[in-house]
Amino acid sequence: MxxxxxxxxxxxxxxxxxxxxxxxxxxxxxxxxxxxxxxxxxxxxxxxxxxxxxxxxxxxxxxxxxxxxxKDLESNIYKLGYANASTNNHNVPGEADLVYKYSLKNSSEILMGEEETRRYSEGVPSCQLNESSLGPILVDKSIPDLKWVEDRNTDVSPGGYYAPVDCRASHRVAIIVPYRNRKMNLAVLLRYLHPFLKKQLLEYRIFVIEQYGIEQFNKGTLYNIAFLESQRFGSWDCLIFHDVDLIPEDERISYTCMKYPTHMSPSVESQNYNLAYETLFGGVTSLMPDQYIAVNGYSNFYWSWGAEDDDMYIRLQSAKLPMLRYNSTIARFATLPHERNRAGKDRYFFLDYSKLRYQVEGLRSTKYKLLSVVKRKLYTHILADVNPIRMKIAMKSIMRQLAKLFGNKLSYSGAEVKEGELYHVVERKSLTRL
Structure with missing residues (x-):
């Protein structure tokens, strides 16, 4: 018991x-x-x-x-202020040109690159380019050592800045290259781009804008960040937006701005040197700073690969800016091999709303955390976090942002669509367009 x-x-x-x-x-x-x-x-x-x-x-x-x-992140997020924005149209940079024309919020001591900027005496003549000396380029795609490239460009100042010594350059150009995990492509591009630009007697600086972290690539936001940060180095007559995997095959492709935004790369090797479609505005393009502001820069909505360039074409149309295109027999570009990112399947949905949102979404709404600006020998390296407040990169989250731009409801195919219904609409749209 x-x-x-x-x-x-x-x-x-x-x-x-x-x-x-x-x-x-x-x-x-x-x-x-x-x-x-x-x-x-x-x-x-x-x-x-x-x-x-x-x-x-x-x-x-x-x-x-x-x-x-x-709070710390948001206090360091840069947003564009347009109250006193203006564009410098002078051919020769002077003291006034070094003023930061597109002021950054919460910024101080923002000017950079003054020690490299060339000062000319009054007797120095303007540069006269002999176009007969320009011709085709035979592109070698082998990967060079960056030190080897540096040794062959000793006349390039830190930050990838160059200006002719014996004459005043007629154009001051910012070359903007979006970048992540393309070290070999970048080495080949720098190997050809510096001699190419110097031969055209340009004053220029190459900006390599790199996305921090492992989130999906956002080229549009990187372009907006580079536009803002490039203003630290003075005013520019022309902005060249340049994919890292495209190498010019002809020295006669002028890396300057024309009267209107220009598609500079209509003939690329990966497309058998044929124009992929008539509305293409990507690869290598040029805009003046005031034109970039007029279209509110690139959209920030395109995560992963594709469609931000098509969105820019629609912005140009909406702002009534004609697009020019270079002669495809001259404007030929070699394509460097690289692994393709997965295309965002929902990109077509945003294109349908480009005309409606371009004035409120883009450069003015760009948020980022600047991590570093370093003047390397061959380029100015900008490292930035494109998602500093860690917004969830999912279609539903982006749809909510889109709906808020239109008062939480918008019209789609003649019918009103509320915020909660947007995701189902975009799913149907993506399936019909892919």
Missing amino acids: IDYKEKDKRPRSLDDCGFDCFHKIHECTPEESLGNFVRCSRYTHRRWLLLLSVLFMVEWYYLYNYSEYR
């Missing part, structure tokens, strides 16, 4: 808390089983209260620190 009074009733574990009585009924009376269960329940309840208290304190700690981190 079991002596229940002598049985140790102190709970030590779940197995010791009388649960053996439930499985072995013959060893416990119902009264003893109930007593053990009550004692065990009280003990377990106290343990759960302690655990929940600890979890609450941990969660409060992380929430507090995250809010402080977010």
Whole structure:
């Protein structure tokens, strides 16, 4: 006979808390089983209260620190101010040209590159380009060592800046190259681009804008960031937006701006030197700064690969800016091999709304965290976080942003679509367009 009074009733574990009585009924009376269960329940309840208290304190700690981190990020996010924006149209840079024309919010001591900027005396003539000296280029796609490229461009100043010594350049050009994980492509591009630009007697600086982190690539946001940060180095007559995998095959392709935005790469090797489609405005393009502002820069909505260039074409149309295109028999570009990013399947949906949103979404709404601006020998390297507040990069999140631009509802195919219905609409649209 079991002596229940002598049985140790102190709970030590779940197995010791009388649960053996439930499985072995013959060893416990119902009264003893109930007593053990009550004692065990009280003990377990106290343990759960302690655990929940600890979890609450941990969660409060992380929430507090995250809010402080977010405040710090937002205090360092740069947004464009247009109140006093103007464009410098002078051919020769002077002291006034070094003023930061497109002011950044919360910025100070923003000017950079003054030590490299060439100053000309009054007697120096303007450069006269002998176009007969320009001709085709035979592109070698082998990967050069960057030190080898540097040794052959000793006249290039830190930051990838160059200006002719014996004459005043007629054009001041910013070359903007979006970049991530394309080190070999970049080496080949720099090998050809510096001699190419110097031969055209340009004053120029090459900006390589790199996206920080492992999130999906956002070329449009990188272009907007590079536009803003390039203004630290003075005003530019022309902006050249240049894919890292395209190499010019002819020195007669003028890397300057024409009267209207220009598609400079209509004939690329990967397309068998044929124009892919008539509305193409990508690869290598040129715009003046005031034109870039007029279209509100590139859209920030295109994560992953594709469609930001097509969106820019629609912006140009909406702003009533004609597009020019170079002669395809001259404007030929070699294509460097690289792994293609997966195309965003929802990109067509955003294109349908480009005309409606281009004035409110783009350069003016660009948010980023500037991590570093470093003047390397052959280029100015800009590293930026394109998603500093860690917005979830998912279609539903982006749809909410789009809906907010239109008061949480918009018209699609003649019918009003509210925020909660947008994701289903874009799913149907993507399936019909892919």
